[in-house]
Each structure stands twice: as structure tokens, then as C-alpha cells.
Amino acid sequence: MPACCFAATRSWISHRPSSELVTRQRLVARMELSLTRPDDWHLHLREGELLQAVVPHSAKHFGRAIVMPNLKPPITTTAAAVAYRQSILKALPPDSAFEPLMTLYLTDNTSPEEIKLARRSGMVFAVKLYPAGATTNSQDGVTDIFGKCLPVLEEMAKHSMPLLVHGEVTDPNVDIFDREKVFIETILAPLLKKLPHLKVVMEHITTMDAVNFIETCSEGSVAATVTPQHLLLNRNSLFQGGLQPHNYCLPVLKREIHRQAIVRAVTSGSNRYFLGTDSAPHERRKKECSCGCAGIYNSPVALSLYAKVFEQAGALDKLEAFTSFNGPDFYGLPRNTSKIKLRKSTWKVPESYSYAAGEIVPMFAGETLEWSLFDD
Structure with a gap:
């Protein structure tokens, strides 16, 4: 049996001409996918008014999310993570069951004792490695992982706490x-030789090189999250029709051969890959300016886009494992028990979402998508 449940209905009247029958079938054909509620294993929720604006979109689609810690100042302690979690819970819609899974921001000064506190809290599930200066709000990140972070990583390995890279x-x-x-060759591969029991999630992979590396690692030790943008867009999407700031993210979009390699890996059924949107909202003016921020806001459209990718690959039967099983299995958490339905039904993505401080432009703004979340 396939991982997800298909419900397709077709209606026709046999005495009608064949051409009319085909038209009729196309008009009334309906496909639905019933999926175990997915989780988002890489999500930026920001804070303040922006948090309040975006968290309902994630809560509508996902049961849980690994929440990134790169705020200003970053979430470097368990106490800060617990406080941030409370602010997320307060911003949720009434009766929402969405669960934020917190992370710590790794620095040169993070201590093994902080890892012990994080594990005991029951609220912190991973530690995020940002090389200093690599992306948004990463200026406080790691400058020397081998010289300053090995004791912390050893402690994480003892507790099976994943390092998100x-x-x-x-x-x-x-x-x-x-x-x-180059990161894989000079940092990650040597690190895993030193600490073979460290669990690692390669976040938002973008290259054939990442896929090839993951396939050489022992199962259960190294996995990867994959975003909608890196499955659907290549680097041409940054420049088609002029500079496209809302397609700019880090890691930056890559060549088509890399996109194809990631699609093949994700739709193969391998349990090494799972859903992580890297949804990263910025107010429109911070994207459309002389020094635009990196980040794509995709939470409202992510499930529609993942379904599109798997459908195009003829692999809809493998979608549920990617969205709902592989992530919790890697983290050692139970799978969700509730269900969602996706229907093959067109809808238009809003041009923007307004909030008190401005507006946020979503991925594929103004375009028509073919899969929609279906509420009974």
C-alpha cells in the first residue's frame, strides 16, 4: 500500500460521445491526498509583530516545527529558548495544537552544561550551527568549530541531540x-570523522554534492531538510525578467543539475530527507531595497509546492513519508496522529500578507497553484 491515501472520483455517462466524456471527466475529476499531519523541521518565526503575522500560517498546515534561534539577540540559552517558546504559544490562534520545538544558537562560548540544561528542559530539541556571517543574523555564530566547539558537540552526541548545520x-x-x-569537504566530513556518533541535519541542501555525501553516511546519523524553493527553482529564477529579490535566499539557488539531483533524492523514498521549509519572512521593504535580505516566505504555499514536486516525479505515494514520517523518526519523536487533506484544486496565492508594520510577499505571489489544503 502507498504511504498516503488517494481518493479519486471520476463520473461519466456511457452513452455520450467520447469527446464529451473526456471533457466531463476532466471537469469532475477530483483527487485528494490524506496525509498524516506534517511537521516543519526548519522554520523561522521571528518575533514581535512579525511573529504574530506568520505563525498562524504554519499552525494551519503543520503539527510541529523546529524553530530557528537566530533572533536579535540570538537564543543561546535554555532559559531564552523557553521564554521564546512562550511568546510563540501566545501568538497562536485559539485552540491551535501547533507545537514549537526549540533550538539553541551555537557560539564559540556555548558550554556542555548548557546542553545538559537543554536536554533536561524537554523543550529544546537541537542546536543550530551558523558559521559566523553565513546568513541572516549569523554574526554571533561559530568562528572555529574545531578549536572551540568540540566539547559541546561531544556532549550533544552523548544525548543524541542533533546538530543542525x-x-x-x-x-x-x-x-x-x-x-x-567546500563546507562538506573542509568542515563537515572531518567533523564526522572526529565525532562519528554526532547526529547531523544538513539544513536546506542545495547541491548534488550534498546528496552524494549524505548517501555515503551511515543511516540514522546524517539527514537533510529540503525546501520548496530548492526543489522548484534554479538560479535563473533570481534574474528572469529582472532581479527577483523574493527568490533570493541563502544558501542561494543553484544550477539546474543540482536541483534535479535533489528532486531525485527526495522523491526516491529515502528516509534520509524530510520537510524543512526554511520559511523566512521579511517585511517587503527589507527585500525590495539596495541591500535586500535573504529569505523566502513559503509557509502558506509549502505543502502545495511539495505535492507539485512529487506529482511531477510520479511519486505521490512517497509524499507522506517525506512530509510526516522521516523527520520525527530521525529526531526520535512520535509521528503525529491527526490527518490533513490536500485536494487537486486550483487557488491563487495572495500578492502579499499585510500586518501592522507592513506586508510580507509569499513565494509564488499572485500565481495559481494546483494543490490546496482541504478543510472538511
């Missing part, structure tokens, strides 16, 4: 399109 080097002499490949 933004896998890019920050050396200005390395081409931006090669930074993931």
Missing part, C-alpha cells in the same frame, strides 16, 4: 555557488 563556508575567496561543497 547551515552548511556554507564564509571565506570570501570561495565562490558563493561552491560554499556548500
Whole structure:
């Protein structure tokens, strides 16, 4: 039996001409997917008014989410993570069952004792590695992982606490399109040789190099989250029809051969890959300016886009494992028990979402998508 449940209905009247029958079938054909409620294993919720504006979109679609800690100041302690969790819960719609899973921001000064506190809290589930200067609000990140962070990583390995890796080097002499490949070669591979029991999630992978590396690692030790944008867009999408700031994210979109490699990996049925949107909202003016922020806001459209990718690959029967099973299995958490339905039904993405401080432009703003969340 396939992982997800298909319900397709077709109606026709046999005495009608064949051409009319085909038209009739197309008009009334309906496909629904019943999925165990997915989780988002890489999500930016920000804070303040922006948090209040975006958290309902994630809560509508997902049961849980691994929440990124790169605020200002970053979430570097268990106490700060617990306080941030409370602010997220307060921003949720009434009766929402959405559960934020908190993370710590790794720095050169993070201590093994903080990892013990995090594990005992029952609210912190991972630690995020940002190489200093690699992306938004990463200036406080790690400068020397081998010289300053090994005791912390050893403690994490003892507790099976995953290290979530933004896998890019920050050396200005390395081409931006090669930074993931070089990170794997010079940092990640040597790190895993030193600490083979450390669990690692390679976040938002973008290259064939990442896929090839993951496939060489022992199962259950290294996995990857994959975003809608890196499955559907290549680097041409940054420049088609002029500069497209709302398609700019980090890691940056790559060549088509890399996109195809990631699609093949994700739709293969491998349990090493799972859903992580890296949804990263910015107010429109911070995207459409002389120095635009990196980040794509995709929470409202993510499930529609993942379904599109799997449908195009002829792999809809593998969608549920990617969205709902592989992530909790890797983290050692129970799978969700509730269900959602996706229906093959067109809908138009809003041009923007307004909130008190301005507006947020979602991925594929103004475009028509073919899969929609269906509420009974």
C-alpha cells in the first residue's frame, strides 16, 4: 500500500460521445491526498509583530516545527529558548495544537552544561550551527568549530541531540555557488570523522554534492531538510525578467543539475530527507531595497509546492513519508496522529500578507497553484 491515501472520483455517462466524456471527466475529476499531519523541521518565526503575522500560517498546515534561534539577540540559552517558546504559544490562534520545538544558537562560548540544561528542559530539541556571517543574523555564530566547539558537540552526541548545520563556508575567496561543497569537504566530513556518533541535519541542501555525501553516511546519523524553493527553482529564477529579490535566499539557488539531483533524492523514498521549509519572512521593504535580505516566505504555499514536486516525479505515494514520517523518526519523536487533506484544486496565492508594520510577499505571489489544503 502507498504511504498516503488517494481518493479519486471520476463520473461519466456511457452513452455520450467520447469527446464529451473526456471533457466531463476532466471537469469532475477530483483527487485528494490524506496525509498524516506534517511537521516543519526548519522554520523561522521571528518575533514581535512579525511573529504574530506568520505563525498562524504554519499552525494551519503543520503539527510541529523546529524553530530557528537566530533572533536579535540570538537564543543561546535554555532559559531564552523557553521564554521564546512562550511568546510563540501566545501568538497562536485559539485552540491551535501547533507545537514549537526549540533550538539553541551555537557560539564559540556555548558550554556542555548548557546542553545538559537543554536536554533536561524537554523543550529544546537541537542546536543550530551558523558559521559566523553565513546568513541572516549569523554574526554571533561559530568562528572555529574545531578549536572551540568540540566539547559541546561531544556532549550533544552523548544525548543524541542533533546538530543542525547551515552548511556554507564564509571565506570570501570561495565562490558563493561552491560554499556548500567546500563546507562538506573542509568542515563537515572531518567533523564526522572526529565525532562519528554526532547526529547531523544538513539544513536546506542545495547541491548534488550534498546528496552524494549524505548517501555515503551511515543511516540514522546524517539527514537533510529540503525546501520548496530548492526543489522548484534554479538560479535563473533570481534574474528572469529582472532581479527577483523574493527568490533570493541563502544558501542561494543553484544550477539546474543540482536541483534535479535533489528532486531525485527526495522523491526516491529515502528516509534520509524530510520537510524543512526554511520559511523566512521579511517585511517587503527589507527585500525590495539596495541591500535586500535573504529569505523566502513559503509557509502558506509549502505543502502545495511539495505535492507539485512529487506529482511531477510520479511519486505521490512517497509524499507522506517525506512530509510526516522521516523527520520525527530521525529526531526520535512520535509521528503525529491527526490527518490533513490536500485536494487537486486550483487557488491563487495572495500578492502579499499585510500586518501592522507592513506586508510580507509569499513565494509564488499572485500565481495559481494546483494543490490546496482541504478543510472538511
